[in-house]
Structure formats: structure tokens, C-alpha cells
Amino acid sequence: MAEIKLNHIYKRYDNKFEAVKDFNLDIQDKEFIVFVGPSGCGKSTTLRMIAGLEDISDGDLVIGDRRVNDVAPKDRDIAMVFQNYALYPHMNVYDNMAFGLKLRKFDKKEIERRVMDAARILGLENLLDRKPKALSGGQRQRVALGRAIVRDPQVFLMDEPLSNLDAKLRVQMRAEISKLHQRLQTTTIYVTHDQTEAMTMATRIVIMKDGVIQQVGSPKEVYDAPDNVFVGGFIGSPAMNFLRGQLEDGYFTMNDVRVKVPEGKMKTLRDNGYTNKEVLLGIRPEDIHDEPVFIESSQDTKIKAAIDVAELMGAETYLYSKVADQDFIARVDSRSDIHSGQHIDLALNMNKCHFFDTETEQRIY
Amino acid sequence: MNNLSELYGEDYAVTSEQPERYYWYKTAGGERFGVRKARLSDEEHMLLCTLFYHEVDSDMEDPVQQKWVSVLFDENLDVSTVTEKPVRYIHFHLKEVPSDFTEFKEAMIGLFSTEVIFLFKNEKEGLMVQENTEGEQLVEELEQMAAALTADFFIEMSLFVGQVIEDTTPSNLLNTYQTEKRWFTSGIKLIPSQLVFTQPAIVPAILFSEASKETIHYIKTLIEPVSEDAELLKSIRAYLEANLNITMASKQLYVHRNSLQYRVDKFIERTGIDVKSFKGAVMVYLALLTYELR
Numbered sequence: 181m182a183e184i185k186l187n188h189i190y191k192r193y194d195n196k197f198e199a200v201k202d203f204n205l206d207i208q209d210k211e212f213i214v215f216v217g218p219s220g221c222g223k224s225t226t227l228r229m230i231a232g233l234e235d236i237s238d239g240d241l242v243i244g245d246r247r248v249n250d251v252a253p254k255d256r257d258i259a260m261v262f263q264n265y266a267l268y269p270h271m272n273v274y275d276n277m278a279f280g281l282k283l284r285k286f287d288k289k290e291i292e293r294r295v296m297d298a299a300r301i302l303g304l305e306n307l308l309d310r311k312p313k314a315l316s317g318g319q320r321q322r323v324a325l326g327r328a329i330v331r332d333p334q335v336f337l338m339d340e341p342l343s344n345l346d347a348k349l350r351v352q353m354r355a356e357i358s359k360l361h362q363r364l365q366t367t368t369i370y371v372t373h374d375q376t377e378a379m380t381m382a383t384r385i386v387i388m389k390d391g392v393i394q395q396v397g398s399p400k401e402v403y404d405a406p407d408n409v410f411v412g413g414f415i416g417s418p419a420m421n422f423l424r425g426q427l428e429d430g431y432f433t434m435n436d437v438r439v440k441v442p443e444g445k446m447k448t449l450r451d452n453g454y455t456n457k458e459v460l461l462g463i464r465p466e467d468i469h470d471e472p473v474f475i476e477s478s479q480d481t482k483i484k485a486a487i488d489v490a491e492l493m494g495a496e497t498y499l500y501s502k503v504a505d506q507d508f509i510a511r512v513d514s515r516s517d518i519h520s521g522q523h524i525d526l527a528l529n530m531n532k533c534h535f536f537d538t539e540t541e542q543r544i545y
Numbered sequence: 546m547n548n549l550s551e552l553y554g555e556d557y558a559v560t561s562e563q564p565e566r567y568y569w570y571k572t573a574g575g576e577r578f579g580v581r582k583a584r585l586s587d588e589e590h591m592l593l594c595t596l597f598y599h600e601v602d603s604d605m606e607d608p609v610q611q612k613w614v615s616v617l618f619d620e621n622l623d624v625s626t627v628t629e630k631p632v633r634y635i636h637f638h639l640k641e642v643p644s645d646f647t648e649f650k651e652a653m654i655g656l657f658s659t660e661v662i663f664l665f666k667n668e669k670e671g672l673m674v675q676e677n678t679e680g681e682q683l684v685e686e687l688e689q690m691a692a693a694l695t696a697d698f699f700i701e702m703s704l705f706v707g708q709v710i711e712d713t714t715p716s717n718l719l720n721t722y723q724t725e726k727r728w729f730t731s732g733i734k735l736i737p738s739q740l741v742f743t744q745p746a747i748v749p750a751i752l753f754s755e756a757s758k759e760t761i762h763y764i765k766t767l768i769e770p771v772s773e774d775a776e777l778l779k780s781i782r783a784y785l786e787a788n789l790n791i792t793m794a795s796k797q798l799y800v801h802r803n804s805l806q807y808r809v810d811k812f813i814e815r816t817g818i819d820v821k822s823f824k825g826a827v828m829v830y831l832a833l834l835t836y837e838l839r
């Protein structure tokens with residue numbers, strides 16, 4: 181059983197740069213945890229500390245019931261998969277997968293059993309004699325996964341394993357890794373900077389920025405209730421819209437535009453002292469509607485939007501719009517009757533919106 | 546030397562009947578001495594390694610290897626021909642000393658045995674001398690191999706791929722070794738996360754390390770209009786690194802050549818830079834690299 185606990189973990193590099201700050205996380209057995217965040221936010225550093233490739237400057241790392249800060253990486257019972265296909269170019273697929281087991285002095289029968297098992301799971305049975313050079317990118321990464329699987333470790337650590345693949349293949353491999361996890365149930369920590377990957381694969385997502393955890397939660401939790409502006413803007417595509425305005429008399433106002441705030445939300449805002457203060461309204465593109473029925477029933481959240489561009493995306497259209505001189509995007513069912521420069525009625529679903537403090541950028545409601 | 550001899554007393558030796566029980570070091574002046582392994586803590590051994598050349602046992606066995614060691618590490622130019630054929634050096638540097646060094650070394654040698662001569666300067670660094678200098682996919686293969694060794698041994702390493710050396714006189718072999726080693730050292734310092742270095746990759750890193758924040762920002766903004774489009778940037782990078790060859794780059798990326806062509810056109814349209822021209826390509830390449838800087 182592999183639970184992993186990270187308690188107050190810090191990483192300071194030799195040049196004094198603090199890449200990870202006070203990282204706290206309890207990972208349950210069998211979880212598929214995804215670390216996500218922009219480039220340089222400390223995802224790989226954290227993963228590498230768990231692997232033991234990087235020293236932990238401060239804090240405790242516990243795997244199972246052992247503190248492993250000072251345990252050699254090879255004794256932590258983990259297997260890693262990297263962005264670079266970790267393969268020996270001169271060995272065929274079978275030998276590549278068998279190598280780590282030979283190294284650990286497994287007997288020949290057991291090696292064969294494990295390699296054949298992994299090959300079957302990964303659909304590599306017909307490629308066992310091939311050298312990596314004769315494989316496609318997707319196949320190569322499958323072999324690298326196979327090398328990790330045969331070890332049957334307590335934990336898989338994966339650092340952007342799909343980012344060398346083309347978009348289409350990435351989607352396909354994403355599903356395959358998820359299936360693999362369902363089957364093997366091995367605790368997995370997966371690093372990516374792609375929020376879609378995170379949303380589709382994770383049991384829980386850890387969103388990081390500048391070495392600091394911003395939020396931890398299931399994909400649905402972080403989508404529906406982002407803790408701060410960064411998380412709201414990072415998760416979801418197109419991104420959440422942020423509109424700046426005043427809270428006045430039960431209304432959110434931007435210049436002469438007024439939108440009614442539902443009473444429940446208004447009460448919380450009032451209780452927290454935001455009456456007549458400036459706040460940020462966060463609303464997702466799909467919560468801005470153009471259907472006449474919706475607008476009809478939401479007269480007090482209706483706005484007049486100036487359309488900059490209408491981008492037809494197949495079943496949907498993205499309306500790049502402006503209200504009170506602020507940009508936002510609405511995501512509506514496809515319609516081809518909208519043109520740049522046009523002014524149309526839209527209505528906000530204020531039950532789905534969030535309010536953020538303009539200074540701290542933390543969510544108020 | 547006398548101090549060391551005093552310090553380690555009976556555990557210090559110049560020769561021994563049981564050489565395998567000792568760590569052997571060599572001074573810059575070529576003096577060889579050993580200290581009994583049991584006597585040394587890891588830290589002491591590391592310290593001695595940084596002060597002296599640490600001789601690894603098997604370097605002493607194979608005469609060809611010995612010749613190389615003599616020229617490159619002992620800087621002894623008084624040797625007859627080392628090699629007739631052109632060679633290429635692949636330098637390596639391990640981030641840590643492997644706890645199972647012998648096993649690690651054997652694995653590494655095993656991966657190449659037929660093709661390269663392995664020279665360990667000490668337990669953390671050395672080079673492979675490659676006589677077959679064809680290097681079509683060398684960098685990519687080395688990256689994969691380094692990642693594989695990390696996955697199996699949990700030791701991280703970086704590599705430097707040198708130029709093909711046609712002039713194989715001992716003095717040029719030594720000279721090239723030392724020059725390349727300096728490049729490699731700068732590379733490791735400037736781009737610690739890089740797995741495989743080549744000279745062309747280090748040159749811009751050195752320039753950037755001396756450029757001001759403003760300069761870098763200025764270069765960065767050249768491709769700002771597409772800076773959020775990771776897929777596009779990756780494609781353009783591959784296109785540049787394939788010498789502006791669409792067919793080759795699309796193979797590398799596993800995409801159809803038409804879709805890559807489309808991406809290149811999109812890039813030109815959005816940035817206004819003709820990335821197909823040599824000068825445009827240089828500019829875009831530098832701009833792309835600024836996004837990898839810390």
C-alpha cells in the first residue's frame with residue numbers, strides 16, 4: 181500500500197533559488213494525482229524530490245509508513261516515466277523492458293512472465309524484436325511505460341510523458357494511461373502543464389504557481405469552485421472571464437451596466453464587508469447565454485455586448501466580446517448570424533458566477 | 546603527499562598486492578597513491594576525487610584504453626598513435642556517484658561495448674570515444690539512453706556530444722578533449738536541466754547569461770503573438786532543428802507534412818517573421834530559447 185505524505189516540503193537550489201515552498205499533500209493509495217501549473221512552477225522539482233533525484237531542503241516525505249528523505253532512490257520502490265522516451269537504443273523492445281529486472285536479479289522465468297504481461301497490456305506483443313528506432317513515438321512511449329510497469333512498483337512518477345507526442349496521439353495515450361491506472365491501481369503522480377490533460381486524467385489535481393500550491397481538489401471541485409483568480413483562469417478553456425466592478429445595492433455594476441447578484445451570494449459579500457467595494461466577478465464562458473428563452477427569464481442580468489469576433493468552432497461559437505470596455509468570451513451554441521461590430525443581448529447566469537477580492541485575488545463566494 | 550601518508554598511516558600505499566582493496570589516485574604530477582577503501586568515508590573519497598584523478602580499476606587493463614587515459618587524463622603526449630580513424634567524444638557527467646558504481650559502469654559499458662571506448666576519469670565523469678562517427682540520431686538516442694539509465698539507476702547524468710575529430714595526433718586529441726570539457730562545464734552550469742549538450746546549444750546560453758533582463762525581454766517579445774501556443778512553438782522548433790526541412794521535421798513530430806506546412810504559415814502570418822529565411826530563422830531560434838531561460 182502506498183500512501184505518500186508531503187509535509188512542509190521546501191526546495192532551495194544551490195543558487196539559493198526557492199523552487200518549492202511549504203508543499204503539503206496527503207496522497208491516498210491508488211490515487212492518480214496530477215501536478216499542473218505553468219512552466220517553472222516547480223512541478224518537476226517536487227516530483228524529483230519524491231523520486232529522490234533531488235535532495236529535500238526542508239520537510240518530511242513519507243511513503244507508506246517510512247520517512248524516506250534519506251532513503252536512496254532505488255530503495256523507494258518507485259518507477260519513473262519521462263518526457264524523453266527512456267529506452268536503450270541498441271536493445272530491442274523485449275530487452276529494454278527486461279533490463280531493469282535483470283539488474284535487480286530476477287530469475288529468467290519471472291522476467292519473461294512480467295515482460296510478456298506488460299507487452300500484452302500495452303499491445304506491444306508484435307514489436308518485441310524491434311529496436312526503438314523502428315518504432316513510432318507513441319510506441320516508444322508505450323515501451324517506456326512497459327519498463328516501468330514490469331517493475332511493479334508502489335508508485336509511478338510521470339513527468340510530462342506525453343508532451344513529445346502530437347496532439348491527436350496525446351489524446352489517445354491519455355485514455356490509455358487512464359485505463360492502465362484503472363487496471364493496475366498503482367498510486368500515480370503525473371506532471372503536466374496541460375490543464376486538459378489534468379482535468380481528464382486526475383482523481384485529484386494539485387495546481388501550482390511559483391513553487392506554491394494554489395489549490396488541491398477533484399477536477400470538478402477546482403472547476404466549480406476555484407480558490408483564487410489564478411486557478412479560475414488556469415483551469416478551463418477558454419478561460420474564465422474576469423470583470424471588474426462595484427457592488428452596489430444588490431447589483432454588480434460596471435460604469436452604467438448593472439447586473440443583479442443573487443441574494444444568497446449578496447449576503448455573503450455583505451457579511452464580509454464588500455458593500456460598495458470593488459470586486460472581480462469571475463464567470464465561465466458557458467455561463468453567459470444568448471438563448472432568447474434564457475435572456476427572457478434573466479432580465480436583471482442582461483447585458484448589451486459588443487462583438488469583436490465570432491469564432492465558429494463547429495458545434496459551438498466563441499463570442500469575443502466587450503462590455504463596459506472590458507473583454508470577455510461567451511461560449512454559445514453555433515450560430516452564423518453574428519458579425520464583428522454587432523451589439524447583441526447576452527445574459528449572465530449569476531448563480532454560477534464567483535466573486536474575488538481585487539487585492540488578494542482570493543475567492544469571496 | 547607526506548601529509549596524506551601520515552594521515553592515513555598503514556592505510557596509505559603506493560603499490561599493493563591487493564589493489565582492489567584500495568582507491569587509487571593520481572596527482573597532477575603523475576604520482577600514484579592508494580588509500581584502503583575501508584578507511585575512507587564517502588565524503589573523504591569524494592574530496593580526494595576532486596583533488597586528484599581517481600583511477601578506476603579497469604582503466605588499467607586494456608592497453609588501448611590505457612593509451613587514451615595516458616593522453617587525455619595524464620596529458621602524456623609521448624605515446625605512439627592512439628587511433629588512426631576519426632573519432633568523436635561523448636563526455637558524460639553524473640550528478641551523483643552511483644552507490645553501485647561497478648554495476649552502473651558495467652551497464653553503461655554493456656550498452657555500447659562494441660562501439661565505444663569507455664574512459665572514467667573518476668566516479669562522476671568521463672567520456673566515451675566513438676570511432677563510428679555517424680551521428681544521425683545521436684543526440685536523440687543519447688537523450689533516451691540517459692533517461693533510461695536514470696529510470697534504472699536513479700542517477701541523473703548529462704552528456705556532451707563533441708565534434709568529429711579528424712586530426713588524431715595526441716596533442717590535438719588532448720586539446721579537443723580539454724576544450725570540449727570546458728564547453729560542457731559551462732553548459733551544465735547554465736542549463737542544469739539539459740540532458741544532452743552540443744556546442745551550438747551552449748553558445749546562445751552563454752550569450753543569454755550575459756545579456757540584461759531588458760535585452761532578453763526584447764528578444765522574447767519577437768514571438769509574443771504566438772507565445773501561448775505551445776503546439777505551434779514546438780512545431781517551429783522542430784522545423785528549425787530539422788534545418789528548415791518540412792519533411793524531416795514532420796517525421797520528427799509524427800505529423801503530416803501539410804499540417805506542419807500549415808503551422809509554419811500560421812506562424813509567419815501571426816508574427817510577421819519569415820522563419821523560412823536564414824536570418825528570420827536565427828532570430829526566431831534565439832527568441833524560442835529565451836522561453837527556456839530561468
Ligand SMILES: Nc1ncnc2c1ncn2[C@@H]1O[C@H](COP(=O)(O)OP(=O)(O)OP(=O)(O)O)[C@@H](O)[C@H]1O
Pocket residue numbers: 193194195197199217218219220221222223224225226373737738838839
Ligand atoms: N538545478 C537547478 N538550479 C537552479 N534552479 C533550478 C534548477 N532546476 C530547476 N530550477 C528552477 O526551479 C524552478 C522550477 O523548475 P521545475 O523544473 O520544477 O519547473 P516545472 O514546473 O517542471 O516547469 P516545466 O513545465 O517548464 O517543466 C524553475 O524556475 C527552474 O528554472
Ligand SMILES: [Mg+2]
Pocket residue numbers: 223224225339
Ligand atoms: Mg518540468
